[in-house]
Amino acid sequence: xxxxxxxxxxxxxxxxxxxxxxxxxxxxxxxxxxxxxxxxxxxxxxxxxxxxxxxxxxxxxxxxxxxxxxxxxxxxxxxxxxxxxxxxxxxxxxxxxxxxxxxxxxxxxxxxxxxxxxxxxxxxxxxxxxxxxxxxxxxxxxxxxxxxxxxxxxxxxxxxxxxxxxxxxxxxxxxxxxxxxxxxxxxxxxxxxxxxxxxxxxxxxxxxxxxxxxxxxxxxxxxxxxxxxxxxxxxxxxxxxxxxxxxxxxxxxxxxxxxxxxxxxxxxxxxxxxxxxxxxxxxxxxxxxxxxxxxxxxxxxxxxxxxxxxxxxxxxxxxxxxxxxxxxxxxxxxxxxxxxxxxxxxxxxxxxxxxxxxxxxxxxxxxxxxxxxxxxxxxxxxxxxxxxxxxxxxxxxxxxxxxxxxxxxxxxxxxxxxxxxxxxxxxxxxxxxxxxxxxxxxxxxxxxxxxxxxxxxxxxxxx
Ligand SMILES: [Fe+2]
Ligand SMILES: [Fe+2]
Numbered sequence: 195x196x197x198x199x200x201x202x203x204x205x206x207x208x209x210x211x212x213x214x215x216x217x218x219x220x221x222x223x224x225x226x227x228x229x230x231x232x233x234x235x236x237x238x239x240x241x242x243x244x245x246x247x248x249x250x251x252x253x254x255x256x257x258x259x260x261x262x263x264x265x266x267x268x269x270x271x272x273x274x275x276x277x278x279x280x281x282x283x284x285x286x287x288x289x290x291x292x293x294x295x296x297x298x299x300x301x302x303x304x305x306x307x308x309x310x311x312x313x314x315x316x317x318x319x320x321x322x323x324x325x326x327x328x329x330x331x332x333x334x335x336x337x338x339x340x341x342x343x344x345x346x347x348x349x350x351x352x353x354x355x356x357x358x359x360x361x362x363x364x365x366x367x368x369x370x371x372x373x374x375x376x377x378x379x380x381x382x383x384x385x386x387x388x389x390x391x392x393x394x395x396x397x398x399x400x401x402x403x404x405x406x407x408x409x410x411x412x413x414x415x416x417x418x419x420x421x422x423x424x425x426x427x428x429x430x431x432x433x434x435x436x437x438x439x440x441x442x443x444x445x446x447x448x449x450x451x452x453x454x455x456x457x458x459x460x461x462x463x464x465x466x467x468x469x470x471x472x473x474x475x476x477x478x479x480x481x482x483x484x485x486x487x488x489x490x491x492x493x494x495x496x497x498x499x500x501x502x503x504x505x506x507x508x509x510x511x512x513x514x515x516x517x518x519x520x521x522x523x524x525x526x527x528x529x530x531x532x533x534x535x536x537x538x539x540x541x542x543x544x545x546x547x548x549x550x551x552x553x554x555x556x557x558x559x560x561x562x563x564x565x566x567x568x569x570x571x572x573x574x575x576x577x578x579x580x581x582x583x584x585x586x587x588x589x590x591x592x593x594x595x596x597x598x599x600x601x602x603x604x605x606x607x608x609x610x611x612x613x614x615x616x617x618x619x620x621x622x623x624x625x626x627x628x629x630x631x632x633x634x635x636x637x638x639x640x641x642x643x644x645x646x647x648x649x650x651x652x653x654x655x656x657x
Contacts, residue, residue, distance in 0.1 A: 210325040216332065217271040219320045220264055221281050222378045225385060226313055227261035227339075228282050229289040231460060232391040233305070235449030238442065238467065239401040239498075241298045244474070244488075245356075249349050251442055251471035254449060256346070258457075258464035260339045265457055267332055282457070284385040287374030293391045298402075299357060303364035306350030308371045314343050316378045395451035401443040401498050406489030407436070412496040428486035434530075435477040436493035442470035444501050444514060452507050454570075455563070462559050469552045476545045483542075500589055504582070508573055511564050512582035520557020521646065524632035527553050528654060532627070550632065557636035630655040 211219065234254040241247050265278060288309060295301050321336045377384040403409050410416060420429050445467035449460050481488070497518060504510040527550035534543035568575040628650035633643045647653050 209323055211320075211323050211329070213271050216324070216329065217268055217273050218382075219323075219378060220268055220271065220332070221273065221277070222376065222385075223313075223316060223320065224261055224264040224268060224278075225281050225284055226316075226376065227257055227264060228457070228460075229285055229391050230305075230309070230313075231257040231261060231464060232450050233289060233292055233301075235446045235464070235467070236293065236392065236396070236451075237298060237301050238446030239398055239444075240301075242402045243404050244478070246298070246302070246353060247439070247442060248471045248475060249353065251446070251467045253346050253349075254446060255461075255464040255468040256342050258449065258461040260342070262457055262461045263335045263339070267335060270331070278457070280387070283390055284387045285390045286376040286385055288371050288376075289391050290389070291371060291374055293396070299354070299359055300364070300367055302350060302354055303359060303367060304371045306347055306354065307361075307364060308368050308375070310343060310347050310350070312375050314340065314347070317343065319378070390453075392450045392453060397502070398447070399499070399502055401440060401495055403436075403439070403493065403495075404488060408489075408492035410492045410494045412494055412499045414494070416494065417491060424484065427484045428481070429491060431477060431481045431484055432486055432488070432491055433493070435474060435481055435488070436495070437497065438470050438473040438477055439493075440495035440498040441514075442467055442474060443495070444498055445470060447501075455566075459563055459566075462563075466556055466559060469556070473549050473552070476549065480542050480545070483539075496589075500586070504585075506573075506578075508564060508567050508571065508578050509582050509585075511560055511567065512578050513586055515556055515560025516564055516579065517560075517583055517586060519553050520560050520636040520638070521633070523553045524550060524557060524629050524636065525627060528629040528632065529627050550629075554632055554635045561637045626650050627652040627654065 231254055234250050234257060238247055238250045238254065241250065268278065268281075269275075288304070292301055292304050292309070295304070317336055317340050321333060321340070324333050324336070400409065400411065420426060445463050448463035449467070452459070452463075478488070497514065501510050501514055504513055527546055531543050531546040531550060534540075534546060564578065565575055567573070568578065626649065628647045630643050630647055630653050632654075633646060634640075638646070
């Protein structure tokens with residue numbers, strides 16, 4: 195008869211965790227979940243097609259939450275904050291290999307055919323060694339994580355099957371990756387310290403987008419605006435789909451390339467990423483209802499390109515979250531909501547109102563973490579705000595100039611072509627609607643709000 199370390203029919207008191215060994219094992223799982231969040235965060239912008247981008251956006255949020263739950267339990271089990279920083283600063287060769295791969299589908303194979311099954315086995319072993327009565331919080335947590343990991347594997351394997359990547363296609367890659375896996379029987383020894391995914395982020399100047407769409411860099415003019423209500427609506431919604439897609443890619447990068455924040459920052463960034471994935475989905479639905487098609491026009495990602503151009507993390511967060519989302523996008527979402535209402539399209543108006551609720555959270559995220567970062571680095575919050583706003587205005591002006599000089603006849607040449615801050619097709623700056631109540635919820639001061647509303651033609655204020 196062969197023996198396993200555990201009797202699978204009843205709890206063997208010799209093989210259950212004490213507090214210390216429990217924390218040691220959970221610490222290994224924590225490192226794995228942190229590294230998975232970073233890896234997926236990086237790969238989102240490198241996957242061309244919607245099914246992968248959208249599925250990975252949900253996964254990055256769930257992985258980040260898993261790490262957060264593990265962190266909370268680790269603190270309860272007498273692990274200190276300093277140890278957590280150490281656990282987030284180590285890795286195993288398999289993660290570094292997956293970070294450096296050149297083919298997104300190789301990454302997908304490694305993630306779902308090697309890494310996640312290995313994680314699943316370790317989650318199960320840890321769960322089986324949890325003592326009764328005293329460790330139910332760990333049990334509840336691991337059961338939830340396991341459930342979500344099962345779902346991820348099923349989704350990932352079916353994506354691979356749909357892309358016709360046969361099990362035998364990735365044999366050599368899997369073999370190689372397996373030799374770089376961790377060993378949780380030796381959690382200290384099997385990790386490499388002072389190294390982690392995104393420590394030296396691999397740059398990605400422009401995101402990878404669906405094959406059906408022609409990617410235009412920001413310095414290239416978009417085609418003329420079409421004539422006719424139906425075509426205009428399709429074009430407008432098409433652009434909105436891609437402005438959400440660039441935001442999705444941006445927030446994946448936050449999880450990957452910004453190091454040194456508390457883990458809560460990454461959980462919130464991953465949530466933003468998943469929010470944007472749901473905005474993409476809702477807009478794909480709107481596009482379909484207006485008989486539009488992905489790829490009907492080219493698309494650009496000026497928000498992403500501008501984010502890459504910003505030199506500091508503070509400037510990036512200030513530009514994307516505080517200004518583009520908290521300040522501008524709360525107005526554009528309101529404008530779009532009202533425009534859809536006027537068109538009698540109540541479903542799109544309702545969907546847009548949810549999007550507006552999310553934008554408020556995204557703006558609030560920006561103010562909160564920009565303050566945190568400014569406190570850490572000694573940079574001045576207000577100076578950084580002014581600088582980011584100025585560079586955005588310059589960028590906007592330059593782009594508007596390029597457009598009007600390249601196409602004098604276009605009736606849309608005055609439109610600010612920065613999707614994250616774009617006004618609706620019928621709006622110009624002089625007919626600007628400002629949602630003051632949304633600004634208050636974001637966390638702007640009354641003084642800032644009165645400045646923002648000073649040149650507005652319509653103000654929504656539900657004080
Ligand atoms: Fe969005
Ligand atoms: Fe957003």
